[in-house]
Amino acid sequence: MSGQISRTPMRAGAMRGCAVLTVVLLAAPPLRAAIVAGDAEGAVAPHGLNPFVLAGIAVIWLVAKICGEIFERLGQPAVLGELLGGIVLGNLALAGWSVAEPLKTDVVIAALAEIGVIILLFEVGLESNLKEMLEVGWSSLLVATVGVIAPFFLGWGVAAWFIPGEARLAHIFIGATLCATSVGITARVLKDLGRLKAREARIILGAAVIDDVLGLLILAVVTGAIGAAQTGGDLSTWGIIWIACKALLFLFGAMVVGHLLVPRLLGGIGRFESRGVLLALSLAFCFLLAWLARQVGLAEIVGAFAAGLLLDEVHFEKVPKHEKRDLEELLRPVSGLLAPIFFVLMGIKVDLRAFARPEVLGFALLLTVAAIAGKQLCSLGVVERGLNRVAIGFGMIPRGEVGLIFAGIGATLMLPDAQGLRQPVINASIFSAVVIMVIITTLATPPALKWALARNIQAK
Amino acid sequence: MSGQISRTPMRAGAMRGCAVLTVVLLAAPPLRAAIVAGDAEGAVAPHGLNPFVLAGIAVIWLVAKICGEIFERLGQPAVLGELLGGIVLGNLALAGWSVAEPLKTDVVIAALAEIGVIILLFEVGLESNLKEMLEVGWSSLLVATVGVIAPFFLGWGVAAWFIPGEARLAHIFIGATLCATSVGITARVLKDLGRLKAREARIILGAAVIDDVLGLLILAVVTGAIGAAQTGGDLSTWGIIWIACKALLFLFGAMVVGHLLVPRLLGGIGRFESRGVLLALSLAFCFLLAWLARQVGLAEIVGAFAAGLLLDEVHFEKVPKHEKRDLEELLRPVSGLLAPIFFVLMGIKVDLRAFARPEVLGFALLLTVAAIAGKQLCSLGVVERGLNRVAIGFGMIPRGEVGLIFAGIGATLMLPDAQGLRQPVINASIFSAVVIMVIITTLATPPALKWALARNIQAK
Numbered sequence: 001m002s003g004q005i006s007r008t009p010m011r012a013g014a015m016r017g018c019a020v021l022t023v024v025l026l027a028a029p030p031l032r033a034a035i036v037a038g039d040a041e042g043a044v045a046p047h048g049l050n051p052f053v054l055a056g057i058a059v060i061w062l063v064a065k066i067c068g069e070i071f072e073r074l075g076q077p078a079v080l081g082e083l084l085g086g087i088v089l090g091n092l093a094l095a096g097w098s099v100a101e102p103l104k105t106d107v108v109i110a111a112l113a114e115i116g117v118i119i120l121l122f123e124v125g126l127e128s129n130l131k132e133m134l135e136v137g138w139s140s141l142l143v144a145t146v147g148v149i150a151p152f153f154l155g156w157g158v159a160a161w162f163i164p165g166e167a168r169l170a171h172i173f174i175g176a177t178l179c180a181t182s183v184g185i186t187a188r189v190l191k192d193l194g195r196l197k198a199r200e201a202r203i204i205l206g207a208a209v210i211d212d213v214l215g216l217l218i219l220a221v222v223t224g225a226i227g228a229a230q231t232g233g234d235l236s237t238w239g240i241i242w243i244a245c246k247a248l249l250f251l252f253g254a255m256v257v258g259h260l261l262v263p264r265l266l267g268g269i270g271r272f273e274s275r276g277v278l279l280a281l282s283l284a285f286c287f288l289l290a291w292l293a294r295q296v297g298l299a300e301i302v303g304a305f306a307a308g309l310l311l312d313e314v315h316f317e318k319v320p321k322h323e324k325r326d327l328e329e330l331l332r333p334v335s336g337l338l339a340p341i342f343f344v345l346m347g348i349k350v351d352l353r354a355f356a357r358p359e360v361l362g363f364a365l366l367l368t369v370a371a372i373a374g375k376q377l378c379s380l381g382v383v384e385r386g387l388n389r390v391a392i393g394f395g396m397i398p399r400g401e402v403g404l405i406f407a408g409i410g411a412t413l414m415l416p417d418a419q420g421l422r423q424p425v426i427n428a429s430i431f432s433a434v435v436i437m438v439i440i441t442t443l444a445t446p447p448a449l450k451w452a453l454a455r456n457i458q459a460k
Numbered sequence: 461m462s463g464q465i466s467r468t469p470m471r472a473g474a475m476r477g478c479a480v481l482t483v484v485l486l487a488a489p490p491l492r493a494a495i496v497a498g499d500a501e502g503a504v505a506p507h508g509l510n511p512f513v514l515a516g517i518a519v520i521w522l523v524a525k526i527c528g529e530i531f532e533r534l535g536q537p538a539v540l541g542e543l544l545g546g547i548v549l550g551n552l553a554l555a556g557w558s559v560a561e562p563l564k565t566d567v568v569i570a571a572l573a574e575i576g577v578i579i580l581l582f583e584v585g586l587e588s589n590l591k592e593m594l595e596v597g598w599s600s601l602l603v604a605t606v607g608v609i610a611p612f613f614l615g616w617g618v619a620a621w622f623i624p625g626e627a628r629l630a631h632i633f634i635g636a637t638l639c640a641t642s643v644g645i646t647a648r649v650l651k652d653l654g655r656l657k658a659r660e661a662r663i664i665l666g667a668a669v670i671d672d673v674l675g676l677l678i679l680a681v682v683t684g685a686i687g688a689a690q691t692g693g694d695l696s697t698w699g700i701i702w703i704a705c706k707a708l709l710f711l712f713g714a715m716v717v718g719h720l721l722v723p724r725l726l727g728g729i730g731r732f733e734s735r736g737v738l739l740a741l742s743l744a745f746c747f748l749l750a751w752l753a754r755q756v757g758l759a760e761i762v763g764a765f766a767a768g769l770l771l772d773e774v775h776f777e778k779v780p781k782h783e784k785r786d787l788e789e790l791l792r793p794v795s796g797l798l799a800p801i802f803f804v805l806m807g808i809k810v811d812l813r814a815f816a817r818p819e820v821l822g823f824a825l826l827l828t829v830a831a832i833a834g835k836q837l838c839s840l841g842v843v844e845r846g847l848n849r850v851a852i853g854f855g856m857i858p859r860g861e862v863g864l865i866f867a868g869i870g871a872t873l874m875l876p877d878a879q880g881l882r883q884p885v886i887n888a889s890i891f892s893a894v895v896i897m898v899i900i901t902t903l904a905t906p907p908a909l910k911w912a913l914a915r916n917i918q919a920k
Contacts, residue, residue, distance in 0.1 A: 049574040051754040058747035061740040069737065111568040114509040276796030277529065280521040283797065287518035294511040333790045334797065336736030337743065 049108065056103050057112070057341065063089055064340035077188065079401060080442050082340050083435065086347020094352060103348055113345045114300075116338030117405050121301040122286040123335050125308015126328055128209045140206030142381030147207060147396050148214040151178035151374025158370045162363055163430075169226050170425050173410045176222050177426075177434050178371045180215035180402035181208040182442070186395040189446045193453060200388050204395040207378070212402065213251075216305055219406055220247035220298040226413050226425060227297050243297070250296055251306055254289060258310035266311075279330040282311055299409055346404050346435065349411075354432040364433035368440045372397055391452040398442045407434040509568065516563050517572070517801065523549055524800035537648065539861060540902050542800050543895065546807020554812060563808055573805045574760075576798030577865050581761040582746040583795050585768015586788055588669045600666030602841030607667060607856050608674040611638035611834025618830045622823055623890075629686050630885050633870045636682050637886075637894050638831045640675035640862035641668040642902070646855040649906045653913060660848050664855040667838070672862065673711075676765055679866055680707035680758040686873050686885060687757050703757070710756055711766055714749060718770035726771075739790040742771055759869055806864050806895060809871075814892040824893035828900045832857055851912040858905045859898045867894040 063085040071081030089100050103109060156175035159166070186208070190201045224243035265285070286307040293303030311327070354360045375396040379389035410426030426434070523545040531541030549560050563569060616635030619626070646668075650661045684703035725745070746767040753763030771787070814820045835856040839849035870886030886894070 049571045049760075051751050051760065053571065054575075054578070054747040054754075054760065055751040058744040058751070061744040061747075065737045065740050065744075108568060108571040111509045111513065111571075115514075118514070276793070276800075277525045279793050280525050280797055280800070284518040284521040284525075287514040287521075291511050291515040291518070294514075300509075300511065300514065330793045333736070333739050333793050337740055337794065340736075340740070 050106070052102060053106060053108050056106065056109055059089070059100075060086075060103070060109075060341055060344045061337070064344050068340070075192075075446060077442065079343050080439065082343040083347040083404075083439060086344035087350045087352065087435075088347075089344065090348030090350060091352045100348065103345070109341065109345065112338060113342035113408075116335065116340075116342040117408070118286065118290050118300055118304040119283070119331065119335045120339045120342070120401070121304040121405075122283070122308040123328070123331055124212060125305040125310075126312045126331070128212065128309060128312065137203075137206070139203045139382050139384060141210060142383065143203055143378045143392065143396070144207035144210035144214060144381075146381040147181060147375050147378040148179045148211055148218065150377040151371055152176060152218060154178070154370040154374040155367065158366050162366060166430075167229075167415050167425070169222065169229055169415060170410075170430070173222050173226070173406075173413075173425050174367070174430065174434070176215070176218045177403045177406040177410070178367070178374060178399065178437075179211065179218055180399065180406070181211045181375070181396050182398045182401050182403070186398060186445060186449065189449050190395070193450065195453060199384070200391050200395070203382065203387075204392055207396065211396075212305070215402055215406075216299075216302050217244070217247055217251075219409070220244075220250075220302050223299050223409065223413065224297045226415060229415060246296060247298055247302070250293060250298055250302070254292075254303070254306040255310065258306075262310050278327055279334075282327055283331075283334075285311070301405060301409075342408070343401075343404065346408060349428075350432045350435045351428050352432075354429045355436075357429075360429045360433055361436075363430075364436035364440075367433055367437040371399060371437055371441050372444070388452065390455070391449060394445065394448045394452050397448070398445045399438045403434065403438050407431055510566070512562060513566060513568050516566065516569055519549070519560075520546075520563070520569075520801050520804045521797070524804050528800070535652075535906060537902065539803050540899065542803035543807040543864075543899060546804035547810045547812065547895075548807075549804065550808030550810060551812045560808065563805070569801065569805065572798060573802035573868075576795065576800075576802040577868070578746065578750050578760055578764040579743070579791065579795045580799045580802070580861065581764040581865075582743070582768040583788070583791055584672060585765040585770075586772045586791070588672065588769060588772070597663075597666070599663045599842050599844055601670060602843065603663055603838045603852065603856070604667035604670035604674060604841075606841040607641060607835050607838040608639045608671055608678065610837040611831055612636060612678060614638070614830040614834040615827065618826050622826060626890075627689075627875050627885070629682065629689055629875060630870075630890070633682050633686070633866075633873075633885050634827070634890065634894070636675070636678045637863045637866040637870070638827070638834060638859065638897075639671065639678055640859065640866070641671045641835070641856045642858045642861050642863070646858060646905060646909065649909050650855070653910065655913060659844070660851050660855070663842065663847075664852055667856065671856075672765070675862055675866075676759075676762050677704070677707055677711075679869070680704075680710075680762050683759050683869065683873065684757045686875060689875060706756060707758055707762070710753060710758055710762070714752075714763070714766040715770065718766075722770050738787055739794075742787055743791075743794075745771070761865060761869075802868070803861075803864070806868060809888075810892045810895045811888050812892075814889045815896075817889075820889045820893055821896075823890070824896035824900075827893055827897040831859060831897055831901055832904070848912065848915075850915070851909060854905065854908045854912050857908070858902045863894065863898050867891055 064082045067081035067085030068078030069081070071084075072078050090104065092098070092100050152175040154175070155178035156171050159171040159174040160168070163171075186204055187196070187201075190196045190198070190204075195201055221240060221244045224246065225240055228239055228243070262285075265281075286304050289303035289307040289310075290300035291303070293306070294300050355364075376393040378396050379393040382389050382392060407426055407430075411424050411431050413425045414422040415425050416422055524542045527541035527545030528538030529541070531544075532538050550564065552558070552560050612635040614635070615638035616631050619631035619634040620628070623631075646664055647656070647661075650656045650658070650664075655661055681700060681704045684706065685700055688699055688703070722745075725741075746764050749763035749767040750760035751763070753766070754760050815824075836853040838856050839853040842849050842852060867886055867890075871884050871891050873885045874882040875885050876882055
């Protein structure tokens with residue numbers, strides 16, 4: 001009964017309030033109509049999401065996970081399955097089924113893919129440790145340096161010889177796509193063979209991390225040069241040096257400023273009580289640095305990588321160990337959803353019809369040869385004696401993610417051609433050739449590496 | 461030395477391959493130029509991501525987490541902080557700082573917000589249990605039914621009386637935004653007071669879940685009616701009945717078909733070895749059902765909610781307990797990143813200048829009164845005696861997320877006005893009024909509920 005009694009005063013109160021309001025509102029009748037006409041411009045929300053996008057993302061995830069799983073079971077990296085699944089999906093139109101065509105041009109899916117890459121590079125930065133990188137020793141440093149410079153110039157040379165009609169910056173960009181080593185597949189093979197602790201393995205893994213940084217520097221310089229070419233024609237040697245300095249300044253500036261600021265920011269985050277805070281604020285930091293990198297003319301992923309390095313370094317010093325694992329663990333579901341969108345989309349954009357033209361196929365094979373040969377020169381950088389240099393050279397072959405990311409960035413950068421029309425630096429044919437190079441180098445590594453390591457054991 | 465020896469044959473092989481390739485390629489020199497000219501149309505990737513978007517998302521996250529934290533410490537739900545932070549951010553232009561203006565119209569941010577809502581409703585579906593819902597008893601069912609119908613008609617009536625110039629469907633839509641109870645804040649207050657196990661608490665929580673389903677049904681009907689009105693003018697009673705049947709058919713059809721299919725699909729997922737599979741394929745399922753809902757003329761969130769209900773139900777029966785927790789745990793970082801984008805964006809879109817016009821403020825207050833009064837009628841649905849009916853009525857007051865989501869959907873739906881121009885169903889003024897209603901009902905609940913529960917204790 002208490003409920004019955006207690007409801008009465010509340011109800012009366014509400015009635016009274018209602019009555020007062022009614023009086024107020026009726027006193028101003030001409031205003032009533034105004035709210036109707038008030039917002040002729042009034043479209044509150046742009047409906048950003050075409051429902052097609054939802055189905056598209058769902059299909060991309062299905063393709064990514066099913067093909068990724070198949071390739072993992074075959075002892076290949078999942079990313080290769082995502083890429084090949086994307087190629088099949090994107091070329092269904094050749095079989096007369098054009099259902100996947102709108103995926104190629106949708107702005108939202110492209111944006112999700114780019115956000116996925118930014119988060120992926122942030123993760124790579126988190127996993128790379130600045131101090132460990134500086135401690136890997138001369139062999140790793142030399143192997144990495146040769147392994148970036150040799151394929152860069154080989155790729156540049158091949159492109160300049162084979163497609164002389166393209167802009168010089170396009171040749172340089174193609175060289176850049178050959179730089180970075182994707183060490184995941186090598187690490188997996190070494191782990192499967194129980195050789196992860198061998199000196200060769202440590203040299204390869206150390207060199208791959210340094211490769212990432214050097215590759216990002218080259219990307220920064222090339223992107224900056226293209227940005228300069230877009231506005232003011234050709235670029236002088238001094239201009240290139242200035243862009244290189246800017247890239248180095250950005251990375252080291254971010255490191256120094258971040259080194260001072262991030263511990264305090266993280267201390268602040270530690271005082272937050274809500275659980276989603278660590279992830280959201282870390283990613284906000286990553287996105288801000290990515291945006292800042294773009295503002296100074298570098299690629300977004302350079303900023304994302306720097307953010308990861310910074311948070312990693314600080315975590316190791318200031319924050320309890322479990323928090324760091326926490327951030328990487330919280331990031332994994334997010335990057336596990338977004339990164340495959342990028343790789344499937346890269347596959348979707350490969351135009352198989354391009355390979356009907358023998359010169360595209362030829363260029364793809366030549367690029368692959370340059371990529372493999374360039375990394376074999378790495379073994380010259382091994383200063384110690386008695387090591388399995390062939391295995392080290394083979395271990396550095398796979399290009400994978402980073403090469404694709406560079407190619408994807410190149411496809412979005414524009415340069416004026418001879419007629420002054422804006423053309424993408426990496427056109428559809430070159431893009432397809434780069435993807436083929438990535439696929440072949442990644443597929444070739446496991447058997448080659450196993451063979452080289454087996455020979456070594458026999459020799460010993 | 462073995463490295464030195466073993467490298468030689470490989471190098472020779474590479475050289476030979478290179479030479480063969482060179483011959484092949486030089487034999488076809490005229491083809492070489494083709495690759496250059498090949499892709500005049502060749503823009504491979506649309507650059508979906510304006511770098512501004514990255515900075516925008518970062519700022520949204522900063523605002524969401526800082527304001528959310530402040531409100532949680534004040535004993536208020538974080539979503540309220542996100543909303544108010546968004547209102548401040550969106551109205552910085554009033555202070556002459558127009559930095560946040562592009563956020564209001566960016567397609568990518570709008571799409572991320574909508575994806576966030578879809579994932580949020582998927583999560584709500586996962587957390588609601590179909591069986592528990594059917595077992596809560598008559599009180600919950602009656603409270604929920606009255607609590608949906610009363611505010612719906614009150615809201616419709618208020619809108620029809622106050623803004624008679626708007627379309628009838630707009631009035632109905634405004635009624636729909638008043639339906640759903642956002643029970644989070646009530647649950648929090650009850651938990652803080654140690655009353656979560658009380659009979660009143662169980663009635664409120666049960667009714668809120670049923671409210672969600674009934675509210676989604678009303679939304680489905682209203683959205684369908686608007687879709688019909690867009691194409692063929694006014695809607696007959698039979699048309700409305702058909703849409704209601706379609707919505708029910710979709711929900712129950714999804715349940716029945718899903719009940720048969722999902723266990724097998726989940727069995728398949730269980731056989732996958734990669735870790736990201738459960739999350740990606742569950743979300744793919746959610747997105748596909750959301751897309752399907754849209755295809756049959758319902759809102760995407762209806763499909764997302766159904767997907768959550770289905771996966772939840774099946775999980776409980778077929779999949780080990782830890783896997784279910786796993787999915788919800790994996791979802792949390794994702795929804796924790798995307799859902800706040802929606803709420804901050806809703807705040808950003810509130811135009812404070814609208815409240816300079818007394819009729820908008822008046823309409824907001826009148827809507828609030830309708831929202832509160834409508835839910836007080838709930839207590840009539842309590843069939844048991846001796847319960848604290850005032851507390852039950854107060855506990856049902858907050859609108860929160862779902863009301864905002866409905867308003868956001870209404871803002872994207874278009875109806876032709878008297879002159880035949882397409883206008884959003886919920887224009888900017890009405891949208892602002894709905895947001896104010898959500899804020900007031902949410903702010904008013906904790907003190908009102910505490911007061912009602914304290915009275916109850918004294919009365920006993």
